[in-house]
Amino acid sequence: MSHVSIDALFAPLGIAVLTVSDTRGFDEDGSGDLLVKHLNESGHVLVERRIVVDDIYQVRAVVSEWIARADIHAILVNGGTGFTTRDTTPEALIPLFDKAIEGYGELFRHYSLKAIGTATIQSRAVAGVANQTMVFAMPGSPKACALAWDRIISLQLDARTRPCNFAAMVLPSVTPCSGRHEASLSSEVERL
Numbered sequence: 001m002s003h004v005s006i007d008a009l010f011a012p013l014g015i016a017v018l019t020v021s022d023t024r025g026f027d028e029d030g031s032g033d034l035l036v037k038h039l040n041e042s043g044h045v046l047v048e049r050r051i052v053v054d055d056i057y058q059v060r061a062v063v064s065e066w067i068a069r070a071d072i073h074a075i076l077v078n079g080g081t082g083f084t085t086r087d088t089t090p091e092a093l094i095p096l097f098d099k100a101i102e103g104y105g106e107l108f109r110h111y112s113l114k115a116i117g118t119a120t121i122q123s124r125a126v127a128g129v130a131n132q133t134m135v136f137a138m139p140g141s142p143k144a145c146a147l148a149w150d151r152i153i154s155l156q157l158d159a160r161t162r163p164c165n166f167a168a169m170v171l172p173s174v175t176p177c178s179g180r181h182e183a184s185l186s187s188e189v190e191r192l
Contacts, residue, residue: 008160011167011174013073014047015039015157016066020079020089021140022053031078031145038149039076044157047072054080059092067096067133073170074157075133076149079140081124089137090124097128097135104136104152111151112144134166 017039019032026032029051036046048066052058059080066072080089094100104127112120125148127136134157138148159167164177 004155004158004160004162008162008175010043011159011171013044013157013167013170014071015044015074015076016047016072017049018059018062018066018075018077019049019051019140020054020059020077021051022086024051024079026051030142031140034142034145035076035078035149038146038154042154042158044074054086054088056088056092059089060096063093063096063130063135067130067135072133074153074166075135076153077135077137078145081126081137081139083122083124087124090126093126093128093135093137096130098131099129101127101129101134107152108138108148111147115143115147129166129169132170134170 017032017035019029021029032049032051036049039046047069050062052062059077063075063077066075077089077093080087080092105123105125108125109120109123112123123139123144125138127134129135136148136153138144155161156166158165159171159174162177168174168176
């Protein structure tokens with residue numbers, strides 16, 4: 001189980017928020033609003049926010065632009081993760097990943113099972129690392145965004161989360177998490 005270490009320092013990350021929707025503008029984007037509110041309350045910095053239609057190439061173009069920027073450490077994408085013909089967010093993002101974070105989708109569906117039952121299998125929440133930028137995609141409902149942020153993403157983007165987090169991967173100034181072997185050696189030394 002992860003926990004927040006009182007000995008580690010919080011390191012704010014630059015985060016971009018992308019809403020994928022054919023129907024929402026900024027006035028109707030409750031999910032984007034929620035993610036911006038939560039990341040700001042956590043101490044991170046909103047670098048940019050956009051809305052694009054459900055189009056594989058438009059989604060990919062925006063995310064490609066953002067992963068090339070040094071001031072964006074994480075990207076939160078909401079919407080387009082279902083099974084309709086217009087839901088193409090995973091197809092847009094997966095080719096961009098240097099490494100996929102399979103556990104994110106598994107954990108998201110595990111947590112959402114309690115709320116929506118077996119309908120959770122219709123969520124194609126995906127995440128990955130692209131050019132040392134964390135990319136997290138989630139369904140477009142505010143409840144799904146809150147679940148993803150509160151239960152998974154916020155902890156992994158917090159440099160204080162132990163035993164490990166992704167902040168150390170994207171910010172060179174953050175002390176890397178120690179491995180199990182190093183942690184057990186540390187414990188042994190403290191007992192002596």
